Amino acid sequence: MHLAKALSSLALLHLTFGAAKPCRNPPVRKEWRELNHQEKSEYLEAVHCLTTKDSISGLEGAVNRFDDFQAVHSSQTPSIHWVGHFALWHRYFVATYEKALREECGYTGAQPYWNWSKDASTDSESAAIFETEIFDSCHGFGGNGAYVEITDPAENPFNLTGRTGGGCVQDGPFTSDKFMLNHPERGCLKRDFIPWIMNTFAQQSLVDHVQSQPDYTSFARALENIPAFTEPNIHGSGHFGAGGVLGTLGNQYESPGDPLFYLHHGNIDRVLWEWQRKDLKTRLHQVGGPIEPMDYSGANVTLDFTVNIGALAGDATLEQLLNAQGDVLCYTYNTA
Numbered sequence: 001m002h003l004a005k006a007l008s009s010l011a012l013l014h015l016t017f018g019a020a021k022p023c024r025n026p027p028v029r030k031e032w033r034e035l036n037h038q039e040k041s042e043y044l045e046a047v048h049c050l051t052t053k054d055s056i057s058g059l060e061g062a063v064n065r066f067d068d069f070q071a072v073h074s075s076q077t078p079s080i081h082w083v084g085h086f087a088l089w090h091r092y093f094v095a096t097y098e099k100a101l102r103e104e105c106g107y108t109g110a111q112p113y114w115n116w117s118k119d120a121s122t123d124s125e126s127a128a129i130f131e132t133e134i135f136d137s138c139h140g141f142g143g144n145g146a147y148v149e150i151t152d153p154a155e156n157p158f159n160l161t162g163r164t165g166g167g168c169v170q171d172g173p174f175t176s177d178k179f180m181l182n183h184p185e186r187g188c189l190k191r192d193f194i195p196w197i198m199n200t201f202a203q204q205s206l207v208d209h210v211q212s213q214p215d216y217t218s219f220a221r222a223l224e225n226i227p228a229f230t231e232p233n234i235h236g237s238g239h240f241g242a243g244g245v246l247g248t249l250g251n252q253y254e255s256p257g258d259p260l261f262y263l264h265h266g267n268i269d270r271v272l273w274e275w276q277r278k279d280l281k282t283r284l285h286q287v288g289g290p291i292e293p294m295d296y297s298g299a300n301v302t303l304d305f306t307v308n309i310g311a312l313a314g315d316a317t318l319e320q321l322l323n324a325q326g327d328v329l330c331y332t333y334n335t336a
C-alpha cells in the first residue's frame with residue numbers, strides 16, 4: 001500500500017518534471033498550393049488572430065503576439081545570421097510561431113511553406129514567380145507594394161536594380177486597413193518585388209547544391225553563402241526577391257513583420273529537413289559553423305550549444321533542435 005503510493009507519486013513527479021513528452025501526430029507541413037481554400041483561410045485568419053492577443057515578450061514596440069516574434073528576431077539579429085546555429089535558431093522560431101497559431105488561435109493545421117523553386121524562371125526578368133497562388137489577393141498573402149522611387153542613394157546601399165514596389169501592400173489580407181506593424185514603429189506592411197533576385201536566388205539547382213553538402217558545417221555555409229548580391233543564396237531569395245530594398249521582408253531585423261517570412265523560412269527548414277533525411281543517423285547529431293557571425297576560423301557551435309528565443313519559449317540545445325520530432329519540436333513535412 002505504502003509502496004504503491006510512493007511509486008505512484010514518483011511516477012507523478014516524473015511526469016511533472018523533465019519527462020520528455022513523446023511527439024505524437026506531428027502536424028504535417030505542406031506547400032501553400034497544397035492547401036485547399038478552407039485551409040488557406042484558416043491559416044490567414046490565425047495570423048490575424050495573433051495580432052489580437054496581448055504581447056508577452058516584454059520588448060519595446062511589441063503590442064501583440066505577432067509583434068512579439070518580430071521583436072525577438074530583431075533583438076537577436078546580430079547573433080543569429082552567418083553562424084552555425086542560423087538554420088536551427090530559425091527552425092525553433094518558426095516552430096514556436098506554428099505552436100502559437102495552434103495553441104493560442106485555434107489553428108488546427110501545420111505551418112505551410114513556400115517552395116519558390118517551383119516558379120523560379122530562367123528568364124531572370126520574368127515576374128511569373130510573383131503571380132502564383134501565394135500572392136493571391138483572396139487566397140494568399142496579397143502582392144507587391146505600390147512603386148516608390150528612391151531619390152536618396154543611402155536608402156539603397158547595395159545599389160539594387162530592378163525594384164518594382166517599395167510601398168504599402170495594395171491588396172490581400174495584409175493591407176493597412178486590416179493589418180499594421182508596431183515594431184519598431186507603427187506602419188504598414190511593405191513589399192518591393194525584384195524579379196531578377198527572386199528568379200536567380202530561388203533556382204532549384206542552388207537548392208540541390210545546398211542539399212548535396214556532405215556535412216552540417218558545409219550545409220550551413222552553402223545555405224547562407226556570403227552577404228553580397230554578386231553570388232546568389234537561397235536564403236536571400238524570399239527576403240530580397242519579395243522584400244527588395246524597402247520591403248519588410250528585405251529588412252534583416254524586421255523581416256518577420258511580413259507574414260510571408262514564416263513560409264519562406266518554412267521552406268528553408270524543409271530544405272534542412274530533407275538534407276537531414278538523407279542520413280538521419282548522422283544528421284540528427286551533427287552541427288558546426290561559427291558561434292560569431294562569419295568567424296570561420298573561430299570557435300564552432302556544438303550539440304550542447306544553447307539558443308534562446310526570448311520569452312517566446314524556453315532555451316533549447318542545438319541537438320534538441322536537430323530533431324523535428326523530439327522532446328522540443330513536433331512537426332513533419334509531407335515530402336518523404
Ligand SMILES: [Cu+2]
Pocket residue numbers: 073080081090
Ligand atoms: Cu533571420
